[in-house]
Amino acid sequence: MNRLLRCCMPVLCAGFILTHSAPAQTAPAAPPAAAPGQPGARAPYVPKNLKVLPDNTDLRTVMRSFEGALGVECEFCHTAPDPVTHRADRASDANPMKDTARTMIKMTEDLNDKYLTQIAKPESKDPITCGTCHRGQKYPSVFVPPPRQEGNRPPGPPPAAAPPAPGI
Secondary structure (H helix, E strand, C coil): CHHHHHHHHHHHHHHHHHHHHHHHHCCCCCCCCCCCCCCCCCCCCCCCCCCCCCCCCCHHHHHHHHHHHHCCCHHHCCCCCCCCCCCCCCCCCCCCHHHHHHHHHHHHHHHHHHHHHHCCCCCCCCCCCHHHHHCCCCCCCCCCCCCCCCCCCCCCCCCCCCCCCCCC
16 A cells, blocks of 8 residues: 555646646636626626717716716716616617717817818817816806906007097
8 A cells, every 4th residue: 555655646746736737827717707697797888879979989988078077967968867777778868968968079079170180280289178168067158358457458559549430
């Protein structure tokens, strides 16, 4: 028995070393995908109802940037979650603000692609985004220039005086 152990022990050790060192040298195997019927299984998200954005858009990143630029939450453009299921139907077009958002996305793309490219030497290479006008507000505010102070005019000769109005 002792002699049998002495002969088999090196073979067993070599087999043990080979079986445990081989997986360490190969790439780790991906975890087995759960079948759709199993708990914890999740099908990859496929966006529905994309009319303006490309299909390969990272929607979470884009939507978070819209939220920040407009200072709003998802329900500003999307319908509120269903009160029974507590799930939001992001593909629904029931909220009219979603169409407005699509129009604004197209407008921004047009400004960047058609008009900014026509400027010979733009001072800024930054594209126009939602935040350019909205600046964290739902609705962009109207720009009102500050009043000019007396004596604060551009350099150069003074403007010509207007001719007097003809008398009647």
